Amino acid sequence: MSVKASPTAAAAPAERREQPAASPAIAHASMANAIRALAMDAVEQAKSGHPGMPMGMADVATVLFTRFLKFDPATPAWPDRDRFVLSAGHGSMLLYALLYLTGYEAMTIEQIKRFRQLGSITAGHPEYGHAPGVETTTGPLGQGLANAVGMAIAEKHLAAEFGDSVVNHKTYVIASDGDLMEGISQEAIALAGHLKLNKLIVLFDDNGISIDGALSLADSVDQIKRFEAAGWSASRVDGHDPAAISSALEKAQKSEKPVLIACKTTIGFGAPTKAGKASSHGSPLGADEVKGARERLGWKPAPFEVPADILSAWRAAGARSKAALADWNRRLTALDGVKRTEFDRRMKGAISQQALTAAIRTVKESLAATPKEIATRTACEFALESLIPALPEMIGGSADLTGSNNTRTKAMKAITAEDFSGRFIHYGVREHGMAAAMNGMALHGGIIPYSGTFLVFSDYCRPSIRLAALMGKRVIHVMTHDSIGLGEDGPTHQPVEHLAALRAIPNLLVFRPCDAVETAECWQLALEANDRPSVLALTRQNLPQLRNRLDADNICARGAYEIAGPDGHADVSIFATGSEVAIAVDGAKLLAERGIAARVISVPCFELFLNQQEEYRRAIIGNARVKIGIEAAVRQGWDAIIGSDGIFIGMTSFGASAPYKELYKKFGITAEAVAHAALTKLGKF
Ligand SMILES: Cc1ncc(C[n+]2csc(CCOP(=O)(O)OP(=O)(O)O)c2C)c(N)n1
Numbered sequence: 001m002s003v004k005a006s007p008t009a010a011a012a013p014a015e016r017r018e019q020p021a022a023s024p025a026i027a028h029a030s031m032a033n034a035i036r037a038l039a040m041d042a043v044e045q046a047k048s049g050h051p052g053m054p055m056g057m058a059d060v061a062t063v064l065f066t067r068f069l070k071f072d073p074a075t076p077a078w079p080d081r082d083r084f085v086l087s088a089g090h091g092s093m094l095l096y097a098l099l100y101l102t103g104y105e106a107m108t109i110e111q112i113k114r115f116r117q118l119g120s121i122t123a124g125h126p127e128y129g130h131a132p133g134v135e136t137t138t139g140p141l142g143q144g145l146a147n148a149v150g151m152a153i154a155e156k157h158l159a160a161e162f163g164d165s166v167v168n169h170k171t172y173v174i175a176s177d178g179d180l181m182e183g184i185s186q187e188a189i190a191l192a193g194h195l196k197l198n199k200l201i202v203l204f205d206d207n208g209i210s211i212d213g214a215l216s217l218a219d220s221v222d223q224i225k226r227f228e229a230a231g232w233s234a235s236r237v238d239g240h241d242p243a244a245i246s247s248a249l250e251k252a253q254k255s256e257k258p259v260l261i262a263c264k265t266t267i268g269f270g271a272p273t274k275a276g277k278a279s280s281h282g283s284p285l286g287a288d289e290v291k292g293a294r295e296r297l298g299w300k301p302a303p304f305e306v307p308a309d310i311l312s313a314w315r316a317a318g319a320r321s322k323a324a325l326a327d328w329n330r331r332l333t334a335l336d337g338v339k340r341t342e343f344d345r346r347m348k349g350a351i352s353q354q355a356l357t358a359a360i361r362t363v364k365e366s367l368a369a370t371p372k373e374i375a376t377r378t379a380c381e382f383a384l385e386s387l388i389p390a391l392p393e394m395i396g397g398s399a400d401l402t403g404s405n406n407t408r409t410k411a412m413k414a415i416t417a418e419d420f421s422g423r424f425i426h427y428g429v430r431e432h433g434m435a436a437a438m439n440g441m442a443l444h445g446g447i448i449p450y451s452g453t454f455l456v457f458s459d460y461c462r463p464s465i466r467l468a469a470l471m472g473k474r475v476i477h478v479m480t481h482d483s484i485g486l487g488e489d490g491p492t493h494q495p496v497e498h499l500a501a502l503r504a505i506p507n508l509l510v511f512r513p514c515d516a517v518e519t520a521e522c523w524q525l526a527l528e529a530n531d532r533p534s535v536l537a538l539t540r541q542n543l544p545q546l547r548n549r550l551d552a553d554n555i556c557a558r559g560a561y562e563i564a565g566p567d568g569h570a571d572v573s574i575f576a577t578g579s580e581v582a583i584a585v586d587g588a589k590l591l592a593e594r595g596i597a598a599r600v601i602s603v604p605c606f607e608l609f610l611n612q613q614e615e616y617r618r619a620i621i622g623n624a625r626v627k628i629g630i631e632a633a634v635r636q637g638w639d640a641i642i643g644s645d646g647i648f649i650g651m652t653s654f655g656a657s658a659p660y661k662e663l664y665k666k667f668g669i670t671a672e673a674v675a676h677a678a679l680t681k682l683g684k685f
Contacts, residue, residue, distance in 0.1 A: 026313035028242045031066065032058040033297045034101060034306045034314065036270055039093035040293060041303040042115035042122070044284045049116060049124070052267040052280035053091030055293075056239070057174060057205050060263045063245040064203065065098055066317040068253075070169060072325050073103040073318045076132035079347045079445065080328050081321075082169045083135050083151045087144025088176035088205060089125040090282065096122050099133040101311065102318030106131055109304055128443065128471040136443050137471050140463055142182030145202065146433050148173045149188045150440020150449070152200040152258075156420035157395065158446045162343050165331040170253075173202045177215050180204065180223060184463075187433025192258045193231025194428075196417040201252045206239065206262040213278045227260040239263030270297045346393055346446040349474070349530055356527055359390035360554075363520040368550035372516045376538040376578065377480040379516035381406035383523045388412060388423065391448065391527065395441065397425035398452035399434050404540075405452025405480050431457045435464035435477070442473040448527065450476035454486075455495040455537050458502060468533035469507040475533045476526045482512065482537040483632035483655075484667060485579050490657030499577075500636040502535055503606050509534040511605050512631075513556070514563075514581035517547035518604050521556040525605070539579050541660050546581060546602075559609025560620050560641075564588060565599030572598035572678045573624040575641050580630040580669065587630075587674025594679065599624070603641065610640060626681045632669050647677045 035058040043049035054061075065071075070082040086095045093115065099107035106121060111131075114120035121131040125139030135151075138144035152171045159167040179185055192200055204223060208215045227234040233255050237244040245263065252259040268280025272292035285293065294300070301307055306314075332340060345352070363386050372379070388394060388409050396412060398405045402424075413422035427434035431453050438449035458465065458479055468475045484494045502510045509529055511522035519538065526534035546563060547555070555561055560575070564585050572591060576584035581602045588598040601620055603609060609617065621627070627646040629638040635648040642648065649669055656663060664670055679685045 026310055028059070028062060030310050031313060032062040033299050034310050035061060035094060035097040036297060037294070037299050037301070038097040038100070038112055038304070038306070040285060040290050042093050042096070042112050044287075044290060044303070045113060046116040047284055049093060049284070050090040050282045051093070051285055052209075052282070053088055053176065053205060054094035054097065055269045055271065055280070056207050056265040056267045057091065057094055057263070058269065059240045059242055060203050060245050060265070061094055061098055061174070063242050063249065064172060065102060066320070067246060068249050069172060070321045070324055072321050073099070073105070073133070075325060076104065078325060078328070080167060080169050083148070083171040083444065085135055085138065085144045085148045085151070085171065085173045086126055087138055087148070087173050087179045088141070089138030089144065091174070091176070092122070092124065092126045094174070095126050095134065096131070099131060101306065101314035103315045104131070104133045107133065113304055136439070137467055140467065141176070141178040142184035142188070143436050143464060143467060145173055145175045145179050146184050146188035146436030146464070147440035147443060148200060148202075149192045149197065149433070150437030151444040152192065152197040153195065153415070153420070153425070153437060154441040154444035154447050155199060156197065157415065160419070160421040162339060166328065166335060166343060170199045170201060173200070174205060175202050176205045177207070177210050177219065180221075181219055184432045184436060187430035188436065189227060189230045189232065191428065191430060191433055191437065194417065195415070196231065196256065197258045198255045200258040201249070202258070202260050204260060204262045205265055206236065207265045207267040209267045209276070209278050209281065211278060211281055223260070223262055231257055232260050233257045234260040234262065236262040236264060239265035240269065272296060349445060351391060351393070351448070351527060351530070355390040356387075356524060359386040360520050360524045362386045364517060364550055367516050367520070367545060368548065371545040371548050373542050373544050374516055375540055375542050376513050376515070376519045377404070377406045377540060379513070379519035380478055380523070380536065380538055381409060382516060383520040384409045387523060387527070393446065393448045395423050395425065395447050395449050396451070397427050397434060397449070399427045399431045399457070400429045401453055402426070404454070405478055407450065407452035407478050427451065431460035432464060435461035435475075438475040439464055439468050439471070439473060442468070442475050443471070448474055448476065450478060452478045452480065454481040454493060455479035455498050456481070456493050458495070458498050458535065465502070465508065465533060465535070466505055469505050472507060472531040473533060474530050477533070477535045478538065479535055480538045481540045482578060483539070484651070484663040485632060485660045486540045487660035487663065488657055491654040494655035495633065496651045496654055497634050497636070499537060499631065499633045503637050507532045509605055509607050510537065511535065512537040512578035513604050514576070514578055514602050515543050515545045515547060517545065518556055518602065521554045522604055524554055525556060525608070537578060541579065543579055544582050546585060556604045557608065558612050558616060559605040559607065560601055560603040562620065563600050563602040566597040568597070570597045570599040570622065570624045571682060572596060572626040572628065573601060573622050574598055574628045574630065574674060575601045575603050576630040577603050578631070580632055583669065583671050584630050584674060586671035587678070590671055590675035591678055594675070594684065596678065596682065596684070598678065606637065606640070626678050628674060628677060630669065630674060632664070632667070647681060649673055649677065
C-alpha cells in the first residue's frame with residue numbers, strides 16, 4: 001500500500017498543484033513545505049519526535065486549514081469553530097506548525113524551537129490546555145477519533161437545542177493507520193455511522209506504514225469497505241494532490257453520512273532515502289537526510305525560518321473566518337436574551353449552583369421524611385429525577401445496561417440520528433467508545449456527560465478515563481454492580497481490584513456512597529468538580545439508609561466523616577465505604593455489647609479525604625488503639641487511612657457465583673468478623 005516517494009514525486013506538488021484560495025500568490029507546495037520544514041527542524045533540534053507524519057500529511061492539512069476549516073486564531077474558544085482533532089498525536093509537529101503558521105499568538109517560533117522541552121507548550125504529544133488550538137490530548141491511538149465522535153454528537157445536540165444559527169460546525173480528524181487498527185476506532189465509527197454524524201470528516205493518513213514497517217505485516221483491512229459497512233461515506237484520494245483533496249472535502253460538506261477520506265500519502269514526503277519508510281516515523285531524520293529533503297522540496301531558508309511571503313499567506317489563511325465570526329456574533333446577539341444567556345452559561349461550563357443545590361436539597365428532604373432502603377444505583381436514579389430537569393447540560397447514557405445502571409429517568413428521551421434533542425445516549429456495548437465520546441462532549445463544551453456500565457468494565461474505559469483526568473475534564477461515570485454484592489453473576493462481573501486501580505489515577509474522584517443520602521451528595525460533588533472526572537461506584541443490592549437526619553451541608557464533601565460512634569473515647573475506629581458502612585455499623589454494635597466503644601467512619605471519597613488539611617485528617621483517623629478498614633475489594637490504598645498495622649477486612653482473591661449474602665459470609669466480610677478482629681487485637685478473646 002505504501003507509495004514510495006521518488007525525487008520526481010517529491011518535487012511534483014510544486015508544479016502540478018493549484019494555488020490556495022487564501023493567497024493566490026503563494027503556491028500550495030510552498031505552504032505545505034513550511035510545515036514539513038518546521039517539523040524536520042523541530043524534531044532535529046529536540047533530538048526526538050516524529051517527522052514522517054507531518055511531512056506526509058502536510059498537503060492535506062494545508063488544504064484543510066487554508067480552504068475549509070472555520071477557525072480564528074485570535075478567538076480560539078469561538079464556540080462555533082470547526083473542531084480539528086489530530087488523532088495521530090505523534091504527529092504533533094503538524095499541529096504546532098499549523099498553529100504557528102496560522103497565527104495563534106501563544107504558538108511562537110520560540111515554542112517550536114523548544115519542542116518537547118520542559119515548560120514549553122509544545123509537548124511530545126498534543127496536550128489539551130497547554131496551547132490554544134489543541135482541542136484534545138492525543139497520543140494514545142484511537143482516542144482522538146473517538147473524542148471527535150463525542151464532539152460531533154455535542155454539536156448536533158446543541159444545534160437541536162439552540163438552533164443552527166449559533167451551532168453549526170464540523171469536526172475534522174486526522175487519523176493514522178494506528179488509529180484505525182485500535183479496537184476503540186470500531187466502537188467510534190460504528191456509533192458515528194449509526195447516528196449519521198454527517199458533520200464528522202475523517203482524513204485518514206493512508207500511508208501504509210507503521211512502526212514495525214509496512215502495514216501489510218499486521219493488517220489487511222479494506223478501510224473503505226469497513227467504513228462503508230458502518231454507514232459512512234468513504235473515498236480515496238491522492239493525499240499529495242491539493243485539487244483532489246479539495247474536491248473530496250468539498251463533497252464532504254454536503255454529506256448525509258459521516259465521511260472518511262483516505263488520503264494516499266508518503267510518510268516522510270520529500271526525504272531522499274527515508275520517505276515511504278518506517279525509518280521516518282519516529283526519530284530525527286539526521287542532518288544529511290534533512291539537507292536532501294530541503295533540496296528536493298526546494299526549501300532554502302535557515303532552520304525555523306519561514307519566508308515572509310509564505311508566512312503572510314498562512315496568516316491570511318488564519319484570518320479567513322473573521323467575517324464568519326462577525327456574522328456568528330451578530331446571530332448570537334440576535335438570539336432571544338434568555339437563550340443567549342443560557343448558551344453563554346452552558347459554553348462556559350458554569351453550572352447553576354442554585355439549581356443544583358435546590359435539586360439535591362429536594363432529594364435529601366424526601367429521604368429525611370421517608371427513608372429508603374434501596375440500592376445506591378436506585379438512589380442514583382432517584383437523585384437524577386431531580387437533577388435532570390434542573391441541569392439541562394447533563395446528557396446521560398449507558399453501554400447497553402440502562403435498566404441495570406439506572407441512569408435513565410422516566411422523562412429522558414433518547415438521542416437518535418433523526419432527533420438529537422434527547423438527553424440519553426444508547427451507546428451500545430461500547431464502553432471504551434462511550435468513555436472517549438464523553439471526553440469529546442466535555443471538550444466540545446455545553447454538556448456534562450454521564451454514563452453507565454458495570455464497575456468491572458471500568459477496565460474497558462480506563463484509557464479514556466485516564467485522559468479525562470489528565471485533561472481535567474468533567475465527565476461522570478456511573479458504575480454499578482460495584483462488588484461481590486452483585487451476587488450470582490460471579491467473579492467475571494465482580495470488581496475486586498477496580499476501586500484501587502481507579503484511585504491510582506491522579507485527578508480522578510472515585511465516590512462510593514453508603515446509602516441514598518450519600519449518593520445524592522456524591523452526585524453533587526461530581527457535578528461541582530468542573531476540572532476533573534468522577535466515578536460513582538454503586539451497588540446492585542439494597543442498603544439501609546444510615547443518614548436519616550436532614551443535613552443542609554454536603555457531609556461527603558470532605559471525603560470522610562464519622563457516621564456513628566460514642567460521644568467520648570473510642571477503642572476502635574472502623575473505616576468503610578459503600579455497602580460495607582452498614583456492616584461497620586453492625587460491627588460497632590456488636591462491640592458495644594462487649595463494652596468496647598467503636599466509631600464508624602464513612603469514606604465516600606479517598607481523594608477528597610486525603611486532600612483535607614492535616615488537622616481534619618488526623619481528627620478523622622483518630623488515635624483509637626485498633627483501626628479497621630472494610631471494603632469488599634483489595635487492600636491496596638487503604639494503608640493511607642488505617643496504617644500498615646491496621647486490620648483490613650476485604651477481598652484477597654476473585655469472588656464467586658452465589659447469592660450475595662452467602663458471598664459476604666464466605667469471604668468473611670461481616671459484622672461478626674469486624675468484632676472478632678477488634679476483640680482479638682484488643683486481647684479480649
Ligand atoms: C494505544 C497506542 N499504542 C501504541 C502507540 C505507539 N505508537 C505510536 S505511533 C504508532 C503506529 C504508527 O503507525 P501509524 O499510526 O500508521 O502512524 P505513521 O507511522 O503513519 O505516522 C504506535 C504503535 C500509541 N501511541 N498508542
